[in-house]
Amino acid sequence: MSGVDDEAKRISRAEALKKIFIEMDANKDHVLSYNEFHSHLSKKAGKAFSDELLLEIFRTIDRDKSSIISLDEFVKGFNKAEAIIQNQIKQLKTQISAMSENYTETQRSLVEAKAKKLQNTGDNNLVVVVKKAEGLRAGGVTGNKAPIVCITCEGREIKTSPVPNPTNPEWNQSFTFPITQGIGDILIEVYDTERGKTTHLLGEVAIPLRALENQELHEDFLELKGRSNADRVTGKILVALQWIHDFPSYLENLIKDYEESLRNDKEELANLENYLKELVSPINTTKLPEWVKSNERIESLERAFSMKFNSVFDETLGRKFAWPIVTRISVYLFLLLALCSTFLRPDFFNLTLAVSAYFIYVKQMDLPLTFRMITVGVLISEIYDIVWVFNFLDWLEYPFMFKLSFLLTIVNLVAKLVFGAVFWKNSIDLT
Secondary structure, three states: OHHHHHHHHHHHHHHHHHHHHHHHOOOOOOEEOHHHHHHHHHHHHOOOOOHHHHHHHHHHHOOOOOOOEEHHHHHHHHHHHHHHHHHHHHHHHHHHHHHHHHHHHHHHHHHHHHHHHHOOOOOOEEEEEEEEEEOOOOOOOOOOOOOEEEEEEOOEEEEOOOOOOOOOOEEEEEEEEEOOOOOOEEEEEEEEEEOOEEEEEEEEEEEEHHHHOOOOOEEEEEEOEOOOOOOOOOOEEEEEEEEEOOHHHHHHHHHHHHHHHHHHHHHHHHHHHHHHHHHHOOOOOOOOOHHHHOOHHHHHHHHHHHHHHHHHHHHOHHHOOOHHHHHHHHHHHHHHHHHHHOOOOOOHHHHHHHHHHHHHHHOOOOOHHHHHHHHHHHHHHHHHHHHHHHHOHHHHHOOHHHHHHHHHHHHHHHHHHHHHHHHHHHHHHOO
16 A cells, blocks of 8 residues: 555655646746746745745756756756755754854853952963975075975974975974064975975064954965065965954953854744745645535635735735735744733633744644644634623723733724734745
8 A cells, every 4th residue: 555655645646746847837838947936935935035046946847958957957966955954954954053062162262261260360372383385496506405494483483394395395294383572473484304304484474462352263375575685585475363362352252153154054944934835835735624624615705815915915915015025924923822812811722823823833833734723712702702601791891901901802803804814825825
């Protein structure tokens, strides 16, 4: 039976994809252009779909590289498009997780750094990373043997290991200088060596320590110079320099950078999840009961309701809000009003229904059947609220808090008419 079920699912999926293809094909020429793809997904997502992401998806589906997508290419390539977004979501979640750990660790370090600063034992260090040099000129007649780099700061000198590459040596070594005065230059000299002893100066460069006062990382190629005009020096050296003289301040700026990056990454993640939801929701639909799908009266009623609702929406809220935003607002307002109306009245039915709608929405389980179940629940809760209102009319004569709870129930009662209509329309659109 499983083979029959799998074949049925495959056919159902293919039919759903064909339906999506027809909806996307705005000019009805039986192929999809990039603009048609972009326009459809942007409308569904409620915002402009990422051009960079869609371009990757479009190129993946467009197997013959004709810049248009046929129905066959669309059906066969849809899984790859889905995988592209899922992979980006996975990578972004990993990145957010790692950055969150760094953010937390930096906050701990900040507390320790502030404590040290109060005790006048704060860190004040210069970090120098010598990476590589390019285009060094031979210092002697026989050419260079093994260049080294000598770094001097505040009277302290440190040398790299010699590298047997006469013209383009790579050292990739880092050093830390404790800073006491914070003035003067950082002198970087490149020498050739033979048998461990320096022989010829291949060039030098000096950087004022104050140029690094902003505590940011500075990495660049620096042109080497001679000590006099007579020196024939060529080449450049790649170094990274960072002077941390106020560690708490540095950590505070780092925390701000982490916060901004996390905020941007979480926003991008939400966009990707929304894109994925709008891309695959039409094919991840729960089958409706046959009596619903085959009932002509229900189908006619729903078609008339959807057309009327679309007309009203386009003339009112549709001018300012996309439909996904209206759905999101409805879900959150439904939950908020349910919470407000239960602070004095034990209205667990409405609260349970609102929490269920919220859970279904945030977990991207908003399928035709689930939306219809919520819609039916809203209708039942309306009857329940009307009965409650008639039985508790005397609350209007009670103290203010009772009156407020009663009025919030009335507001919720009226608002749920709108929420129910929104949920019902979503169930129709996803069918």
